[in-house]
Amino acid sequence: DAKTTQPPSMDCAEGRAANLPCNHSTISGNEYVYWYRQIHSQGPQYIIHGLKNNETNEMASLIITEDRKSSTLILPHATLRDTAVYYCIVRAYGGATNKLIFGTGTLLAVQP
Amino acid sequence: KAGVTQTPRYLIKTRGQQVTLSCSPISGHRSVSWYQQTPGQGLQFLFEYFSETQRNKGNFPGRFSGRQFSNSRSEMNVSTLELGDSALYLCASSPDSVSSGNTIYFGEGSWLTVV
Numbered sequence: 001d002a003k004t005t006q007p008p009s010m011d012c013a014e015g016r017a018a019n020l021p022c023n024h025s026t027i028s029g030n031e032y033v034y035w036y037r038q039i040h041s042q043g044p045q046y047i048i049h050g051l052k053n054n055e056t057n058e059m060a061s062l063i064i065t066e067d068r069k070s071s072t073l074i075l076p077h078a079t080l081r082d083t084a085v086y087y088c089i090v091r092a093y094g095g096a097t098n099k100l101i102f103g104t105g106t107l108l109a110v111q112p
Numbered sequence: 113k114a115g116v117t118q119t120p121r122y123l124i125k126t127r128g129q130q131v132t133l134s135c136s137p138i139s140g141h142r143s144v145s146w147y148q149q150t151p152g153q154g155l156q157f158l159f160e161y162f163s164e165t166q167r168n169k170g171n172f173p174g175r176f177s178g179r180q181f182s183n184s185r186s187e188m189n190v191s192t193l194e195l196g197d198s199a200l201y202l203c204a205s206s207p208d209s210v211s212s213g214n215t216i217y218f219g220e221g222s223w224l225t226v227v
Contacts, residue, residue, distance in 0.1 A: 041200075043221050044155070044202070044218045045218070049215065097160060098145050098206045099170075100155075100216060101157065102147075
């Protein structure tokens with residue numbers, strides 16, 4: 001079973017920041033938080049990942065709480081092309097597998 | 113750098129037939145995983161290969177099988193197709209199988225319709 005909980009859907013106005021929450025209260029010390037998104041009929045696209053520090057790349061920022069039990073993915077200026085299902089996944093560090101366990105994700109609808 | 117390439121992108125098969133899907137990982141990546149995505153079950157892990165060896169397997173019947181070649185390319189096969197096998201089959205690749213925080217990249221998938 002997935003170890004994360006996400007709201008099933010969210011709306012965001014175009015040009016505004018989209019803040020997608022994820023709960024991972026049972027995360028272990030050796031587990032990373034990964035975010036992927038899937039635009040309809042395409043393969044999941046990697047966005048960002050982090051262990052305990054906040055991370056930023058050209059696509060998004062990842063804010064992880066100090067206790068690591070939750071995180072927020074921030075898309076700073078959402079566009080219509082950001083409409084997708086966003087998946088938050090926890091994944092073990094240094095594990096002998098690249099298996100990802102997907103939950104149901106959050107459908108982000110960016111409104112014009 | 114080319115991404116993960118899957119072929120074919122779309123195919124239609126008849127119940128009882130078999131199908132083989134192909135995946136070429138990103139150059140230099142040695143780990144290849146396969147996933148099945150259906151509206152009812154979401155994204156589910158099928159199996160993972162690393163250095164031509166299956167390292168992990170999901171909860172799917174034996175009709176689903178795979179293999180990896182020495183150049184890291186991978187194929188998955190589904191025999192005796194059932195209507196419920198209609199799905200998007202996704203391949204993902206990663207630099208290696210045991211690494212801290214290495215990133216997994218997905219292909220665009222192969223859409224299989226069983227009629």
